[in-house]
Amino acid sequence: MKRRINVWSNIDWLTVVLYLFLVFLGWINIYSAVYNEEHQSIFDFSQRYGKQMIWIVAAFVIAILITIIDSNFYSFFAYFLHFVILFLLVVVTLFGTEIHGSRAWLEFGNVRFQPAEFAKITTALALARYLSSHNVSMNRLKTYLWLGAIILVPMAIILLQNDAGSALVFVAFVLVLYRQGLPLGVLLFGVYVVALFILALILEKLFVIFGTVALALIVLWVLNKRFRYVWVAAVIMLASGGLFYGAKQLFDLNIPIYFMILGALVFSSIFYIILSYWYKVPRVMILLLLLFGSIGLTYSVDHVFNNFLETHQQKRINQLLGLESDPLGAGYNVNQSKIAIGSGRLTGKGFLNGTQTKFDFVPEQSTDFIFCTIGEEWGFVGSLVLISLFIMLLLRLLFLAERQRSIFSRIYGYGLISVLLFHFAINIGMTIGLVPVIGIPLPFISYGGSSLWAFTIMLFIFLRLDVSRLKVLR
Amino acid sequence: MALDTYAVRRNIIAFIILLIAVIFLVKLFMIQVVSSDYTPKATSNVIRRITQYPARGLIYDRDGELLVYNQAAYDIMVNPQHLEAFDTTEFCRILNIERSYLNKKLKEAKAYSRYKPSIFLKLVSSETYARLQEKMYKFPGFFVQPRTVRKYQYADAAHVLGYVGEVSDKLVDTTSYYKSGDYVGISGMEKSYESVLRGKKGVKVYLVDVHNRIKGSYSNGRYDKKAEVGTNLISSLDMDLQRYGEKLMKNKIGSIVAIEPSSGEILSLVSSPGYDPGLLVGRQRTKNYRKLQKDTLEPLFNRGLMARYPPGSTFKVMNALIGRQEGVLYPGTTYECHGGFYAGNFHMGCHNHPSPVDMIESIQVSCNNYYAHVFKRIMQDSDYESISKAFTNWKDHLQNFGLGDKLNIDLPSEVGGFLPSVDYYNRYYGENRWRYLNVVSLAIGQGELGITPVQMANLTSAIANRGHYYTPHIVKRIEGEKQIDERFRTPHHTGVDSAYFEEVIEGMDLAVNGQAGSGSTARTARVDSITVCGKTGTAENPHGKDHSIFIAFAPKDDPQIALAVYIENGGYGATWAAPTAKLMIEKYLKGSIDVQWWEDYVTGANLIKQKEEDEEED
Known part of the structure; x- marks a missing residue:
């Protein structure tokens, strides 16, 4: 037709x-x-x-x-x-002309x-x-x-x-x-990862860890609709945290607080896995995976930020997040742009x-x-x-x-x-x-x-x- | 159409698009309409106010000869943000500076501001500037700011003209006109007429780009202010006479002040030793100033206005005038003098001269005994109930002649001098515990008297005018103004009748022009064909040999010039001061010297060296 x-x-x-x-x-x-x-x-x-x-x-x-x-x-x-186009991109990457630090241009005469x-x-x-x-x-x-x-x-x-x-x-x-x-879940997961990345840059790692733990507990509650699970999990975590803290004080151990919390978390998680297996609490493994993934990301943010981003990119991000203020340096463009x-x-x-x-x-x-x-x-x-x-x-x-x-x-x-x-x-x-x-x-x-x-x-x-x-x- | 279960998501996407727009518009509304922070920031970004320095007013002498003018000089400025690597060796060679200076200054400039220019090297000469200008492109970050420096036609009259220097922090803080780095008159006419000479600073408002390059005038120059050139001054100084005076005073310490009696205009004001005003200009100023400051002969000290000397025998004319006015002395009053004044155990010596003498002769021969008697009569005048009253009255007379207090002339750093008061003696001797004999040395200008050369010259001017004087002043005319300040145009009356002046002047005439062997003390001041009237003085002082003093005016009947000459440790007034005065008068009235011998006699004397030798012998 x-x-x-x-x-x-x-x-x-x-x-x-x-x-x-x-x-x-x-x-x-x-x-x-x-x-x-x-x-x-x-x-x-x-x-x-x-x-x-x-x-x-x-x-x-x-x-x-x-x-x-x-x-x-x-x-x-x-x-x-x-x-x-992919072919051209490869060609440009290998043989292109470099302008402002990017090898992104093909040059024909003056075009x-x-x-x-x-x-x-x-x-x-x-x-x-x-x-x-x-x-x-x-x-x-x-x-x-x-x-x-x-x-x-x-x-x-x-x-x-x-x-x-x-x-x-x-x-x-x-x-x-x-x-x-x-699926919305995939999207939310993506948003979650980005938000975690940014929060890990701005906030103390400690807060982020507590935040993710709290979030994990909330998700546990949302998924199972049983407050008892959450209550038990929280008690286990606090107890193991107290145990680790007590041990540190008692034996006068010189362990950084990060490791101590991580230790307590691992200890309580293992305990909780056994418990949940016993009582058949669903979706615990996935959640713990998510939790440890998040914590792993939090700890790797600095590494990624420092090693995978260029200095000027780091500065621009820091500037925007308010972690750095340098109106004549990295912040110059934005400052002048706002003035204009x-x-x-x-x-x-x-x-x-x-x-x-x-x-x-x-x-x-x-x-x-x-x-x-x-x-x-x-x-x-x-x-x-x-x-x-x-x-x-x-x-x-x-x-x-x-x-x-x-x-x-x-x-x-x-x-x-x-x-x-x-x-x-x-x-x-x-x-x-x-x-x-x-x-x-x-x-x-x-x-x-x-x-x-x-x-x-x-x-x-x-x-x-x-x-x-x-x-x-x- | 395929089954589309996610069609509702388009609404969410539309919502996202609108949400972004709303966020942007709110933010833009905040920074563009609500906040007013950005406009001033934008203005300070692009607007540069550049001060326009006006040329300072010129100074001429009374005959219209140019004495002080301006010369271009250049400040080398540096703006650290535009600095690039450059050939430092060549740069230092062109500017004739040390590498350490370069490094030090660059460090200072960076410490002050990375983005604002600061002065790297002050007041570079036109020649150096020309050499640098050719190579300027090699030194980015440096630029030149034109200034002017004072230039003096002659190496004389430094104390009168004064000098210009960078404004002090104090002045910057207390006045609104000056900014750090401005130049201001620091002494002499430059200081007292600063507000006239300086003109008015202007400003040019420019637009600049991010590299601080001028892109044009702001608002077509609507906010520009033109600099107003400083006003020229015509000084009352006669530069020929001034230079001649400085020549005569070479190798002597002291001062000459010459005044035109009919107007009070200062014709010359010599303070010796002096200095070349050109030394206190430009980059060498601080160095040279320190050198001058360290000099034990104190060349920076303006003796004409600041040095207080006892007047010596010149003071006899004052006591004669006061005696006459108070009615305790008559022309026919005679005293015999046998080697001085005797009162009980007290003896005041006198030199050998014919005796007895009447009033006129007493001035002619400078009789000490005569004035001891006159002073005794003034102090014991029955018109006054006590010596305190009589003394106060005597002092009032002196003050009427401008002694004791500042004359309020138009030059800075004038001092008042010193006249003792009744209180002074009451404190010294006790109340009512002193009588004329305690203070009789005042009769012959010794004792507790401190009078500046300019006050002495002014007193002489009052005598020449037969009873009044005009406040001495150094500016004859301010260009563009009809008259000078009223205080210089108002006569001050001395309160002594003019008839009495004629008698005293007669004595001063005879002191100079009396017959040989008549005892005239000032025959060394005689000038052919001009009747000079004068009085010598020889002041004892604690600093060694007596000071040689002479006051004089001429011609007798139509006085054109009145002057006072002080030569420290020069001995008798007739020895150095009188011939010096005579040469000054001759130079001023005739333009040349009849008998060269006298000039050679005065210029040939090195009293400074002699004083040093005398001191070594002691």
Whole structure:
């Protein structure tokens, strides 16, 4: 059943208009951020706004090309494209050009190209293709292995390129999995691990251990609905703790408190296992596994933090968690970024009148920190408009995704939403000091060809799929 | 459509999207609308106020000759945050500094602030600056701030002109105008006319970028304030005369103060030994200042305004005037003198001169005996019920001539001098336990009298004016102002009738121009074709040989110049002070010296060396 449909009358024009608005706003603010009196012509191609102009025009051409390609192309070539990009990622990792410490760029003459930006698209495509196939169940380990292969492989390669920001974006695909039926328990477990990691950084280890023990007891109660189990377990733990403490005092042992508590915990756990076996208390083993896993994680956090993260990443995290304060060092960017945005007040300083961004107090003011220019020159009103545009776009895409008959199209739509939302949340969040500084661009707004093209391609593939939503049932 | 059991999760995703938006908007509302902390931070980020230092006012002498002007100098500044590795050897060579100085200063600058500039090297000359400027690109982090330093046309008149130096911390704390590192007048005219000379600092408000580079003027210069150039001063000093005076006083300790009687303008104010004002400028200032401070001859001490000497016999003219005014002395009053004044066991010596003498002759020959009698009459005047009253009245007369208290001239560090009071003697001898004989040495200007050279010159000026004086002052005119301060334009009357002055002046005329063999004491001050009136003084003092003193004015009938000359340990007034005064008068009135011998005589004398030799003999 094939009908010829007119792509241009069926494309979702609301999304296209929102897209054009954002791209235009981006260009205006890039112009303002790098504006100087010697280069006022908007066609000055030695300046960033001149170059961005070229990329915008090219992006429009790409958008048109994407739209006239047959919609079946994308699902059909999803895996193939993903492999091509993975190959490019490997090539870049080995032979790429290093900029700002990341080996993430392919250079052709004076044009630079960042495959990682495009990896998001193909990952979304591959994910959609895999999840839309018939025999996929979110309750099987095999499914997770495949999903892991699709998402984690590009992520790992990008991490090897020393581009942690771009790698983190792939975390966003969890949202797609969630929509597709990722069990809540898995999700909660993930959240639990992250929260534990952060808490272990901020709080005394001792508190974290007591906290996890308390949590284990609560979970025990929730699972079994028998308060007696909890009561008995608590008494056993307190008793063995007292026993260990008494022994330490009596024999005047010089044991660190950590080991003592751990010892008491192990002792009481063994005792409790025997007891629960005797009385047939269910789910004790799993819970204890979880408890010791948590404690193990708590103790390994420092090791992971100190050995697997770069110094600047550690500093940014410490800064955000308030463990370190260095407004002229690691905190400089965020501090200056907040000053720029905050000094915009309600209505801003006016177009081209921003001083903080123009005089380089804010670093990367046309790329990652472009939002500062908006906040400074257009004030809260400008921030409100920009955030509203993004929210409208995201909600519109959500609506479009949900009206797809094709599962492939819907899942791809969610992939797009996830990536956009992640970029939006992290980018603006970092400029106002809510998340650590992670160098990823603001979609459609930030200066840079690769990023603009990648988001344009990603968006228009979806719009193309949407045009054909009535055509096929996949 | 496939069965979709998780469709409800789209609502949760929509909720997450909206939640993020709300969190962002709340946070943005807090920092952009609620908090007002960020705007001032942004302002301090980009705004730099750069002080504009105005050029200091120039100083001219009374004939319009430029005496003090400004010269460009450069402070080398350093901003540690922009420092990069550089060729320290070359840098030190260009600036002519030690490597240890470089290291020390860089450490200090970093300790002060990593992000704010501080002074690395002060007041570098234009030549050094030119050499550095060519290579400046090699030394990032360093920059140059232009300043001005004072430049003196001559190596003279340091005490009058004064010097400029960095403002003290105290002044920075107590005034709002000065900031640390500013320059301020510290002595002389530079100090007393500081507020006129300094002009007004301006400020330029610039926008700077993160590297502290100036990106343009803030608000098109709306908040800029132009620096106002300091006002020029026309000094009353006659620089030719001043320099001549300093030349005459070379190798002597003492002072010359010359005043124009008709106006009170100070024509010259010599304090010897002096120093070159150019020494107290720029980078060498502190070093040179310490050196001058250590000098045992005290070149920094302004003897003209600060040294208190007994007036010696010059004081006889005062007692003559007071005696006449009080009606205890007449021109015809004569006393015989046989080698001095005798009263019981008391004897005050006198030198050999014709006897008896009347009042005019007593001044001509400087008779001690005569003035002991005059002083006795003043103290025992029946108009006054006690010696206390008589003495107080006598002292009032002296104060009317500007003695005892500060004259309030327009130069800093003037002292008041010392006149003894009734209380002083009451304390010394006991109340009513003293009589004229106890204090008779005051008759001839000895005893408890401390008078500064400028007070002596002013007294002479009052005599030349036949009864009044104007407060001496060093500024003739302030450019742009019609008149100088009123206190310099108001005559002070001495309270002595002008007729009595004519008699005393007659005696001063004869002291200089009397016939050879007539006993005239000041014939060494004679000038052909100019009637000089003068009086010698020879002050005993505890510091060795007598001080040689001379007061004089000329011409007699139309006084143009009145002066006092003090030469410490110079012996008789006629020996050094009188010829020095005569040369000064001749120089001022005629412009040249008739008899070169006198000049050679005075300039050839090295009294400092002689004093040292005398002391060694003792």
